[in-house]
Amino acid sequence: MQNAMLVGVSSQVALQRELEVVANNMANVSTNGFKTRNSRFQEYLMPVASADSFQKSDRRVSYVIDQGTALDLGQGPIEQTGNPLHVAVRGEAFLVVRTPSGDRYTRNGAFETNNQGTLVTSDGYAVQGEGGPIQIGQQETGLSIGPDGTVSTNLGIRGRIRLVTFANPQALTNDGANLYASTTAPTPAGLAGRLESGALERSNVKPVVEMTRLMDVNRTYTMVSGVISRLDELRGTAIRRLSEIA
Structure with missing residues (x-):
């Protein structure tokens, strides 16, 4: 459960970075010669967060790592x-x-x-x-x-x-x-x-594309937040039940 929480947090950090990049692109729609930047992320598999001794071995825990931004050098209008x-x-x-x-x-x-x-x-x-x-x-x-x-x-x-x-x-x-x-x-x-x-x-920012990215980021961030909230509630329930048994 703790791993799931950490994976969710890493996703939110990446989404927040993506939101900053999109917001900066949108702010420079009218800036002469401005070049769009796009976020780059990489999957990181935690090498020690698994146990192979169980009947069904654990799956590798996959995190999101921010790899910076890529510069789109496409010609602007x-x-x-x-x-x-x-x-x-x-x-x-x-x-x-x-x-x-x-x-x-x-x-x-x-x-x-x-x-x-x-x-x-x-x-x-x-x-x-x-x-x-x-x-x-x-x-x-x-x-x-x-x-x-x-x-x-x-x-x-x-x-x-x-x-x-x-x-x-x-x-x-x-x-x-x-x-x-x-x-x-x-x-x-x-x-x-x-x-x-x-x-x-002029700027090579495509407003329609950036607005679509913005909506996707907001939707995904909300979904991840919901998952983290449900995991937190599940952990609280587990702690209460364990205390009752004790």
């Missing part, structure tokens, strides 16, 4: 904005921005320029070019961003937006503000990533 500072990333590449904690990576191409003429994100982080931050003078006109990230104005080429890829993008960790951090160095994207100027990549 592209929406035309007409803003020359907006870029949508196509392919598996990431944009590089400089934060106080170092370089971070994003798919959000909603850029703007600050008071110093530096190309920055909406959070004020400098967009990194192949030679560092990209500067655009306030008097310059005819701004355009090419598919390879080349930024040009009426005065010529001002820089080239840095695009990178990762050997194992699943190792990227969320670092807030729709940014990712990596413990391994990226490599130049090459043909693995291109930019579309005057457009933004």
